[in-house]
Amino acid sequence: DVKVTQSSRYLVKRTGEKVFLECVQDMDHENMFWYRQDPGLGLRLIYFSYDVKMKEKGDIPEGYSVSREKKERFSLILESASTNQTSMYLCATSETRVQYFGPGTRLLVL
Amino acid sequence: GQQLNQSPQSMFIQEGEDVSMNCTSSSIFNTWLWYKQEPGEGPVLLIALYKAGELTSNGRLTAQFGITRKDSFLNISASIPSDVGIYFCAGRDSGGSNYKLTFGKGTLLTVNP
Numbered sequence: 001d002v003k004v005t006q007s008s009r010y011l012v013k014r015t016g017e018k019v020f021l022e023c024v025q026d027m028d029h030e031n032m033f034w035y036r037q038d039p040g041l042g043l044r045l046i047y048f049s050y051d052v053k054m055k056e057k058g059d060i061p062e063g064y065s066v067s068r069e070k071k072e073r074f075s076l077i078l079e080s081a082s083t084n085q086t087s088m089y090l091c092a093t094s095e096t097r098v099q100y101f102g103p104g105t106r107l108l109v110l
Numbered sequence: 111g112q113q114l115n116q117s118p119q120s121m122f123i124q125e126g127e128d129v130s131m132n133c134t135s136s137s138i139f140n141t142w143l144w145y146k147q148e149p150g151e152g153p154v155l156l157i158a159l160y161k162a163g164e165l166t167s168n169g170r171l172t173a174q175f176g177i178t179r180k181d182s183f184l185n186i187s188a189s190i191p192s193d194v195g196i197y198f199c200a201g202r203d204s205g206g207s208n209y210k211l212t213f214g215k216g217t218l219l220t221v222n223p
Contacts, residue, residue: 004152009150031209033209040215041215042198042213042214042215042216043198043213045210048209048210050209056209058210090152090153094209097140097141097143097158097160097202098141098143098155098158099143099155099200099211100155101145101152101153101154102152103151103152104150104151104152106150
């Protein structure tokens, strides 16, 4: 079974804080993804990475950055959190056409 | 980004009933995926489809890759209370990125015991 873990299930941060969301996978997959999920808007791709140190912007990269120093770990960084970044954040990995998701991190920015 | 048209948006059914939902796209897809998401959790893969016309089952769930390659269907037979959740379709555009999926907005299923 593919195992994708996210460092926190729930986070509460204050506006302006720097926030790190961590994702780790144990299947040696090349590709990793960060999405946010909001009611009525569905899943939206923030960034993805197809190799170590390689990254590409998704559909909504503004206000976010990512880091992939090791194959198994993909981090999402909110440089200065804002209230409109309150959301459910989902990490996913893939080797072929199928993506496997982690349990999600629900982030609240006050 | 592109969105898939998934319908219905929500369903409220009685235990034991069968359920059908579908997704359509404006472009040709080479992969269709169906996921289930329970409250507070991440989506879990149910069925993956790779060829036009393919029909695949997973227990009481059956999904089909439409012949036109622009749609897919998911059926759940004899629903039970634990089927409650949001069901998402996702697909890979034949002319698009090798990495990216397009997602439907989900069908919220409620099963009344």
